[in-house]
Amino acid sequence: MRRRLVPALAVLATLLVGCSTVPTSSPNVVITQAPNRSDEPVGIEPVSPEKGATPEEVVRGFIDAAASSTRQHPVAREYLTPQAAKSWSDETGITIISPSYSAVTTEAGAVRVSADWVGNVDPRGIFSLSDQENYSREYTLEKVGKEWRIADPPDGLVMLLPDFSRLYDQLPAYFLDPTGQRLVPDPRYLIAGDSQPTALINRELDGASAALAAGVKNPLEGAQLRRAITVSSQIVTVDLTGLSPNPSPELSELCAQVVWTLQPFGARSVQVLIDGEPVSIDGIPSVQTVDTWASYSPEGAAVDAVGHYVFNGAVYTVDGKPVPGPAGAGAYGLTSAAVSANADGQLTTMAGTTAAAGGATLLMGAYGGDLAPVLAGDTLSVPTVAATRDETWVVRGGDEIVRVPAGGPAQAVATPTLGGLGRATVLQLSPDGVRAAVVIDGPEGPRLYVGTVNRSPDGGVSLPDLRQVAPSLSQVVDVAWRTSSSLLLLARDPGQARTVPYTVGVDGWNPQDVGTAGLPNEPTAVAAAPDRQPLVSAAGSIWEFSAGTWVTLIAGQEPLPGTEPFFPM
Known part of the structure; x- marks a missing residue:
């Protein structure tokens, strides 16, 4: 199954060992409720209000005091009026904001907090991106004796991103794919x-x-x-x-x-x-x-799932050898390909696309055997497969997602939200086949979306809701699934106007730059799979990510020419 590039060097290295951290820079997000708290203090506990603190200092102290693991946040309540301290709830959510926020007294005497809005974590610990870029909230303060105290705190916690990173861990809750395999x-x-x-x-x-x-x-x-x-x-x-x-x-x-x-x-x-x-x-x-x-295993990989790529219409493996059969001999003039594996990890089905003046064609057949046309269109995206079902998905004409079961007829996948978003250019199924990552070229340029595959009892298949992921990353070129819960994508670096690999969680958490050290030019396509070193094409050749840099496929030799890398699934 094929994807497109990797995140920052340090980040990708982190991905490879399965760590999860909070981003140093990230799209805006909000958190609506804290998960259950431990009775044990974690890390650095906040301090009580100082005597004579200004209104701005009181508000800042209240936000700092959200970074506590103690039940009921007793220190945070010290920044509130007695009545507010009794009524305020710290269990209705967490709003994560950037650490570089401002707290300024308005003409009306309130203190306005303004910040980049990072995201939301709800009562069940589920993170979601905010639909707003900026957080803004005014706090009213009153004198209690000689000291300023907040009279109208919002329920829930407003927490700085570094504090949230220090206190909270990302952990996977697991559910079962519909086939019962993963x-x-x-x-x-x-x-x-x-x-x-x-x-x-x-x-x-x-x-x-x-x-x-x-x-x-x-x-x-x-x-x-x-x-x-x-x-x-x-x-x-x-x-x-x-x-x-x-x-x-x-x-x-x-x-x-x-x-x-x-x-x-x-x-x-x-x-x-x-x-x-x-x-x-x-x-x-x-x-x-x-x-x-x-x-x-959520991250199982096929036994024979070595990297593949396309060169001069033929399919090769990363050792530079053509695959068996006509596809390896270049008989079809393939422009892209994907390969499925069976439950034992052996490669079984190949799908590939060809392009001509009259349009594009999807071919399918046994790995190492003959391929036959199964679908045609004006344009077809790079094919994608998952490990749990023997079927191939493509985007036809930018507005129609089609799945083709091995040996069966093509079936349209219902996408009720796609029409209003733009033209789909890239589609990649997750290894478990439950999610789909889609690059959609809309009014703001190509952006990354993720949807959940919904299969109805009558055999219908849909992607009913496509949710934008990593809105801070624009001009997305390609995407791949590094694991079943993390993505690699190629996107435009806003600072240097170049295409760079990034990593991001499937929920939009923690987009990070991977880096391009070792590459001869900007990357154009990426491939990834669980427990495999990612591949990328750049300057018409294939490169592998290893030890924090991109290297040639065969150590000590020139880069192998090729494009459109992919891993079997």
Whole structure:
């Protein structure tokens, strides 16, 4: 499956080891509620108001005091009038703003806070981009004795981006793709502390985010935790109720969901209980690990998923050798390609596009065998595939998304919001097939959008809602899925007017510049896959990202000529 470039060197290196941090610069965003807080202080706690503080200093102190892990934010309440301190709720949300904000007294005597608006995290820890670039809010202050205090604080927390980064961790809540083959991450932001495992499983019990829910199943639906999750002797114990203990596919799925979700918390071994009794599944130990449920891995990669690319109409692998069959001999004059793998990781189906004066054609067939025409159009985007279904997707004519199952007829994918956004130029399915990243050329130029694939019982397929991701990045050229929850894209660097690779979370979190060190020219296309080093085409040759720089595919040799790199899925 094909993608387009990588993020900043340091950022991509971070991606490769799976870290998650908060951006140093990012599109505007708001957070509407803090997840459950730990009873233990985390990091640096804020200070109480100083005597004689000015109104501006009081407001700034109140915002600084949001960066606390202590329940009820007692220090923040010290900046409020007694009545406001009693009525103010710190649990209705978090608004994240830039650290370079202003607090200025207005002519009416209020203090106006202005900042870049970074985003929202709701009560379930779900981050969303703000639909506004600027945050502005006026605070009314009153004298309490001799000291100024805030009389009308907004409910929820207003928090500076570095503070949010220090206090909150990004963790994946997992759900199941409709085929039951892969776990699908749904990023959540939870305050650091011992309560994280319990909080994260509770988020799964509540269900997937609104943006993802239509595209996944929740094996934990209807269940509840009987008690808080415990960690003892490197074993995490999860006690659930509201479920049948009888062996079933659903029981296996929820065990896989729970075990993979709890992987980040140090102990690899998980014991799942139902009403206090260990689950009993044939062939499954009572203490489970991610290896027990390796088949559900959210980042699984095909065994033969080495990089491919196109040169002179033929398809090659990254060792510079043509693929077997007519496609490798250049028989079709392919301009782009994609390859599917089966459940065992062997390459099975190839799709490729050709272009001529009369338009474009999509061809499909067995990997290494003959390809046959299956779809035509004035224009066709680079084909894309996912690991969970043997089907190929393309954009035809910029306004129609079409899926072609292997051996089946083409089917239009309903996209009710696409017409109002612009012309789609790039489409890439996520490895699990649940999400689609789309580059749409609209009034503000090519921008990146993400939608969730919705499959109805009658066989219909749609992308009902396309949400803009990373609005601060313009002139997007290409996009790829680095993992099932992170994207690589090529976009115009506003400071230097050049195309640069970036990384960004699937929810729009933390866009970062990867860098172009080692490349002979601006990148034009990118390929990525879980657990694989990204590829890029630049100056008509193929490059690989390694150790913080772009290098030739074969060490010590000249770059291999080629374009349109991709990885099988």
